[in-house]
Amino acid sequence: MLRGFWKLTWVETKVFLREPLGVIGSLGIPVIIFIVLGRAQGSRTLGNEAMGEAPFNLPILAALFIALGAAVSLVAIISLYREGGFLKRLRATPLSPVTILGAHVFVKLVLTVVGLALLTLVGRRFLPGAMDVDLLSFTAALLLSTVSILSLGFVIASLVPTARFAQPIGTGLLYPMIAVSGLFFPLEQLPPAIRVVAYGLPTTHAVSLMQGVWDGAGWGAHWVSVVALILIFGVCTGLSTKVFRWE
């Protein structure tokens, strides 16, 4: 069924690119946030050596926006396809359910990489020094984070009642996670109850892993974040197979 997987991936990519709002939301907004805030912060403070002066790490924020945008778009697409009977229609073909959803995840991961590449290019052009990081390692950290966040997206997609509410519910549940991710202030400052919640969210571990990579630490030093992201992926995937609705 590999042929079906690639065909579906390719078709979904084309269909996505024809949706102007989707492209702006998933790629345009993170890049705009990156440039506008980067200009405001002053590009000098963004470099590796000056991190201490910046209020928060802007590239990580932009990267998180890319990952969360991908998840919101996934929630919207899945609920739209479910409501239109498209998921059910595909299930009546030899494609396996895993292949169908896997193609969607794959498209979102490619989109994430494209988004990061855009950030890098834009950063090099407009915010010198802003993207000074081991790009390979950072990309890997972002991809792992995205996979984990997307799996949470599947759980949310199973819960939204109708496609009309998918976008607002997805946005309302996913984006606020940034606030308690440790990006803006240390987790220790949070009330204990909220801190517990924060540790259960993929964004928190995503920030800690990406910050670690940013600071030049090896992955070994951040194995807790890696394990946490994988664990969240496992739990959410397990939960999705129980609660996912095809129609």
Added chain:
Amino acid sequence: MPSPVMTVSHLGKRYGSTVAVKDVSFDIQPGEIFGLIGPNGAGKTTTMECVEGLRRPDRGQITVLGLDPQRDAAELRTRIGVQHQEAHLQKRIKVWEAVDLWASLYAEVADTDVLLSQLGLNAKRNAWFVNLSGGQKQRLFIALALIHGPEVLFLDELTTGLDPQARHAIWDLIRHIRDRGTTIFLTTHLMEEAERLCDRVGIIEHGELIEIGTPAALVAKHCPERSVIFTSDEPDVAERVQSVPAVTSVEHNGSTYTLRGEGEDFVTDVINAIAHQSIRIKGFRTETPTLEEVFLKLTGHGFRD
């Protein structure tokens, strides 16, 4: 007699506390067009989806092409074609992309160019799904269902919302597909469709199959009454035809007479009587009940839940 393509026996399916299908049993023979008719919510779609293997029945046995739709789902999916009620594709997928995607899902596929032109979709190859008319969407769904040359085709309300031209074109197409050896299981709300297209129909109500047979047999069984309507200016016509044995009632309105009766010889007897009595008539027609009358008689009038 060849063995049936599918056998459904004592199928039962509920959603929570709603009993969608109570007890449904029927067979479909090879090369047959079988139609399920019934009011809204009667359980047609549920029955069909259990047969396709998309829903797990609570009770009963189903065999399709010798396969168990649940256990042998993977093999069954390569051998059946499915068109769902109210389906959609991605809004901005192009017609050729949808066909190409579907073609990539099966090991053996028909010539997609031929298929598209047979369905009159060639001019729309590059159109987005959202920009197709209702009839074009339906034809695309039929194309997708036919792409792998399925042995059994499932069609859930395939002509709902189409204009008469499109409907007739699709009926011709379905007959053509059947003539090539495909067995067809469809549901419909259009009695005209059931009567013209189906070899046999099953009438389902509240999850139970209440009648099954050829349209003609069902009409003969439940609505055997025929009418002869003619006009004549001659005097005492009513009295002169009253004596025909098969006639049960005679009504007249001015010069128009309506004779009702039952039995195969009724119309012949009336004609003979008219000829015998040398009644001069100006107009003559007969009325035979249709499947629609049978349907309304068996399922009652008024709205359903």
